[in-house]
Amino acid sequence: xxxxxxxxxxxxxxxxxxxxxxxxxxxxxxxxxxxxxxxxxxxxxxxxxxxxxxxxxxxxxxxxxxxxxxxxxxxxxxxxxxxxxxxxxxxxxxxxxxxxxxxxxxxxxxxxxxxxxxxxxxxxxxxxxxxxxxxxxxxxxxxxxxxxxxxxxxxxxxxxxxxxxxxxxxxxxxxxxxxxxxxxxxxxxxxxxxxxxxxxxxxxxxxxxxxxxxxxxxxxxxxxxxxxxxxxxxxxxxxxxxxxxxxxxxxxxxxxxxxxxxxxxxxxxxxxxxxxxxx
Numbered sequence: 001x002x003x004x005x006x007x008x009x010x011x012x013x014x015x016x017x018x019x020x021x022x023x024x025x026x027x028x029x030x031x032x033x034x035x036x037x038x039x040x041x042x043x044x045x046x047x048x049x050x051x052x053x054x055x056x057x058x059x060x061x062x063x064x065x066x067x068x069x070x071x072x073x074x075x076x077x078x079x080x081x082x083x084x085x086x087x088x089x090x091x092x093x094x095x096x097x098x099x100x101x102x103x104x105x106x107x108x109x110x111x112x113x114x115x116x117x118x119x120x121x122x123x124x125x126x127x128x129x130x131x132x133x134x135x136x137x138x139x140x141x142x143x144x145x146x147x148x149x150x151x152x153x154x155x156x157x158x159x160x161x162x163x164x165x166x167x168x169x170x171x172x173x174x175x176x177x178x179x180x181x182x183x184x185x186x187x188x189x190x191x192x193x194x195x196x197x198x199x200x201x202x203x204x205x206x207x208x209x210x211x212x213x214x215x216x217x218x219x220x221x222x223x224x225x226x227x228x229x230x231x232x233x234x235x236x237x238x239x240x241x242x243x244x245x246x247x248x249x250x251x252x253x254x255x256x257x258x259x260x261x262x263x264x265x266x267x268x269x270x271x272x273x274x275x276x277x278x279x
Contacts, residue, residue, distance in 0.1 A: 016042035016106040016170055019134065021092045023053045023113065023126030026071050026084045030112035033155035034144060035077055037163040038109060041170065045105070046071070046082035047096040053088050054115075058129040061087045066095060089130035097137050107170055108134035111144030112158045114151070116183045118237040119203035119229060122251060128181055132253050135179045140169050143179065147241050148186030157189035161246050165195070177254055183237055183247040196245040201236035203229050 018038045022031040026048040038044045050069065071082040083100065085092055089110065097104070110130040117125040131141040142165060146158045161184050174180065185192060206228050209221040229238050240247035 017101075017103060018042045018044050018166070019093075019096055019101065019105040019108040019139075020044055020046045021048045021089055021096070021108070021110050021130045023049065023056065023089045023110070023130065025049050025052045026082065028052075028114065029151075029153075029155050030114055030144075030146065030158070032073060032077065033159035034109060034112045034162055035073065035080055035082075037159040038107075038166060039077065039080060040163060041167055042106065044080050045096070045101060046073075046080060047092045047100060048082070048084060049089060049092060050084040050086050053126045055124045056088050056126045056129075057124050058090055058132065059088050060090050060094065066091055068095070068100070089126040090133045093130050093133040093137075097134065097139075105134075105139055107166060108139045108141045109144065109162065109166060110142070111146075112155055112162060112184075113143070113145035114153070115145065115149045116147040116238075116241060117143065117145040117181055118183055118241065118247070119201040119227065120205065121203075121227070122181060122200065122249075128179070128251070131179045131181075132251070135174075135177065136253060138176075140174045141179050142166060142169060143181045145181070145183045146186055147183060150186070153186055154188075157187075157192060158184040160189065161192070161195070165246075165248065174250075177252050179251045179253065181237070181247075181249045181251055183241050183249075185241045185244055185246070187244060191244060192246060193244045194246070195248055196235075196240045198235055198237045198240045198247045198249050200249060200251075201229050201233075201238040202231045203227055203238070 020035050066087040069084050071084040110127045113127040117128055122128045128143045131143040135141040144162045165182050205225045207225040211221050237247040237249045
């Protein structure tokens, strides 16, 4: 039986266990780049959707079984244990943490998403939600996104910055309840100006739908929207990426507006039997 000091020494030499997922699907180029970056830092397990799950937010599968299948990245990543599942990014995290992994990971990462996750988009993103789910379970978590939807985009610079940011988190640890969202500009690596800590830009979607009729004469709709950024301050995630920086934004899943609690406590409240305060 090893002594307590020897056990601590063994633990200190243990490679970190890193869980990787995404919302673009396990065959997407971004998750391959992220897996390669994390493989340099620790032992990697990939549990990702079998197909694309973009913009599913924090949804989970309740109406059908979730199936799991082995996946092999091949090449230099053929040694990585990878599983494709028929579910959402949050399903991936829940299933990995509660059923598929032999121990709790030291870090969970999501991405690298094809397209940025800035401003209000963080509430729709499956990439962000996957990282949020692991954070809820007490694991330091990071979501990575590349500011490009080009299927031929170069993910190598984003992978290199993912490694830098993940290494920093492994060494320093995040405050409880905080998730990092990192957005990387889609420019050559030598043109990236560095890393900036940012806040979410204020924004709103200008939304609409295109209505059409199918061959059965039934109406259906395609969603269309344009993201309107409502501020251009240099400390926002959007502006930082536009200025050629990697934007790192701390997010939290506790959505309580603490600044509003005292305001609401000053309101006059009444029970259902007394509606006089509404008159």
